[in-house]
Amino acid sequence: MQDAGDEKTTLVPVVVNPFGYQVLRGISAVKVPVTADRRSDGSVCLKNQFLVAIVNHQGEVTSLQLLEKPRELISVGQVGNKLVMFDDIPLYWDAWDVMDYHLETKRSAINKVIHPLTIIRKGPLEVKLEMSAKVGDHSELKQTLTLDAVHPYLKFDIDISWFESHKFLKVEFPVNILANQATYEIQFGHLQRPTHFNTSWDWAKYEVCGHKWVTLSEYDCGVALLNTNKYGHAVHGSTMRISLLRSSKSPDSKADMRCHQFTYALMPYNGTFQSAGVIQQAYQLNSPIQVFHTSATSGLKIDMSVPNPVVLLDKHESMSWFQVEKEAVIIETLKKSENHENCLVIRLYESYGSHVTTSILSLLQIVKAILCDGLENPLPKNDIHWSDGKMTLSFKPFQLISVLLFLKSNI
Known part of the structure; x- marks a missing residue:
C-alpha cells in the first residue's frame, strides 16, 4: 500500500483488520516479492506468489497461469485484455438501445501504439507497466498494468480521452475455460446466465448486468473479471467481455465526450469462486485501504456527530x-x-x-x-x-x- 497522492511514498505490506485500522510505525519485509522480466520479443513476464502472466507490447495478456496448479488459462492463439471496438447504431433510441447486430462489427480498438509497454516500477512489492495508444479515430488512452505481492489478480487502470461517434468500446479475455453458464454478481448476491445462443432467449442475453465481478469456471478452477464501475458484461463461449464506453449522439450530442478513468482486474483461481475469495477480492478492489497521517490523542472514542462514526486513535x-x-x-x-x-x-x-x-x-x-x-x-x-x-x-x-x-x- 502507499499514499495515493504521492508516487514517491515507500510501499509497505500491511494487514488491516476488517472495519478497523492498523497504525504503521515501520517498514515490514515481504516474504515473496513480485518480479518483472523483459523478454527478447519485447513482452514482460510478471510473477507473484499466486500467478505468472506474460504481457505483450500492447498490454495484452498472452499467457496466464496459476503457480499452485500450472495450466494455461488464455485460449490458444489469442490474447486477453484485448480492447475491441464495435459500430453502435441502434434503430430507434440512440442512448438507450444496443442492438444485437453490433456484435458483427468487431475490430481492434487500438489503431496505433504511441508508447509501447514500459516497466515504470519493478518490485519487490509491486510491478507497474504502462503503455499509451490511439483508440478509434479521435481518442487516446494510457493503460497501467499492476501486479503486487499480496493480491491474486492482475490489475488494469485505464485513463482515456474519449471522443468517438457511434462506437462501442469493450475489453475481452478469451479464457481456456469451458462452461455452459457464467456467474455475475448483482446487489446482495449473484446469478447465472448462459454462455451460448441455443435459443432465442439465450440470444437476447448478448449483454447482461453485473456489478463487481463476473466469473467463468469449471469444476476445479476458473477465471474472474473484477471491476470498479462498469456494469455491462457478456460471456460468449469462452470469451469474457466488459463494456467500457459508448458514444451515442441523441439526445445529447456530447454525451460521455470527456476523459474517463476505470479499473478492472483478471483473477485466476482454483476451486470454486466462493472458496477462492473472488467476492472478498472484488470488495477490496472497490474499497481500497485509505491512508491517513495521524497523531496520538487523549483517549479512544467514537465521534457520533458526523454521518459516519469516526474513530479517534490513541x-x-x-x-x-x-x-x-x-x-x-x-x-x-x-x-x-x-x-x-x-x-x-x-x-x-x-x-x-x-x-x-x-x-x-x-x-x-x-x-x-x-x-x-x-x-x-x-x-x-x-x-x-x-x-x-x-x-x-x-x-x-x-x-x-x-x-x-x-x-x-x-x-
Missing part, C-alpha cells in the same frame, strides 16, 4: 470494530442511524448462496441489538441477543439482514 496499534465469523456473510453497510440517537445500523447479507449461522463480534459498547427493515423500523420479531460483545444471526441463501445497534450513551 495508544492502540490496531483495532477491528466489527468482525464476522463466517466468510460467506458480508457486512455491506455500517452507518449512523437516521431515526435513533446513539445508534448504528449494520446491514449484512449471505453471499455464497447457502444457509449459514454466524457470530458478529464488536469491541464497541453495544447495549441492545434490534432487527429492523430497510427504513430502520424495528421488526415485530426481535430475537437477537447481544452478549459478551457478539450476536448470532442465521441466514438463508442471499438473505439480507439489518440490525439496529444501540451504543452505551456515554461512549
Whole structure:
C-alpha cells in the first residue's frame, strides 16, 4: 500500500483488520516479492506468489497461469485484455438501445501504439507497466498494468480521452475455460446466465448486468473479471467481455465526450469462486485501504456527530470494530442511524448462496441489538441477543439482514 497522492511514498505490506485500522510505525519485509522480466520479443513476464502472466507490447495478456496448479488459462492463439471496438447504431433510441447486430462489427480498438509497454516500477512489492495508444479515430488512452505481492489478480487502470461517434468500446479475455453458464454478481448476491445462443432467449442475453465481478469456471478452477464501475458484461463461449464506453449522439450530442478513468482486474483461481475469495477480492478492489497521517490523542472514542462514526486513535496499534465469523456473510453497510440517537445500523447479507449461522463480534459498547427493515423500523420479531460483545444471526441463501445497534450513551 502507499499514499495515493504521492508516487514517491515507500510501499509497505500491511494487514488491516476488517472495519478497523492498523497504525504503521515501520517498514515490514515481504516474504515473496513480485518480479518483472523483459523478454527478447519485447513482452514482460510478471510473477507473484499466486500467478505468472506474460504481457505483450500492447498490454495484452498472452499467457496466464496459476503457480499452485500450472495450466494455461488464455485460449490458444489469442490474447486477453484485448480492447475491441464495435459500430453502435441502434434503430430507434440512440442512448438507450444496443442492438444485437453490433456484435458483427468487431475490430481492434487500438489503431496505433504511441508508447509501447514500459516497466515504470519493478518490485519487490509491486510491478507497474504502462503503455499509451490511439483508440478509434479521435481518442487516446494510457493503460497501467499492476501486479503486487499480496493480491491474486492482475490489475488494469485505464485513463482515456474519449471522443468517438457511434462506437462501442469493450475489453475481452478469451479464457481456456469451458462452461455452459457464467456467474455475475448483482446487489446482495449473484446469478447465472448462459454462455451460448441455443435459443432465442439465450440470444437476447448478448449483454447482461453485473456489478463487481463476473466469473467463468469449471469444476476445479476458473477465471474472474473484477471491476470498479462498469456494469455491462457478456460471456460468449469462452470469451469474457466488459463494456467500457459508448458514444451515442441523441439526445445529447456530447454525451460521455470527456476523459474517463476505470479499473478492472483478471483473477485466476482454483476451486470454486466462493472458496477462492473472488467476492472478498472484488470488495477490496472497490474499497481500497485509505491512508491517513495521524497523531496520538487523549483517549479512544467514537465521534457520533458526523454521518459516519469516526474513530479517534490513541495508544492502540490496531483495532477491528466489527468482525464476522463466517466468510460467506458480508457486512455491506455500517452507518449512523437516521431515526435513533446513539445508534448504528449494520446491514449484512449471505453471499455464497447457502444457509449459514454466524457470530458478529464488536469491541464497541453495544447495549441492545434490534432487527429492523430497510427504513430502520424495528421488526415485530426481535430475537437477537447481544452478549459478551457478539450476536448470532442465521441466514438463508442471499438473505439480507439489518440490525439496529444501540451504543452505551456515554461512549
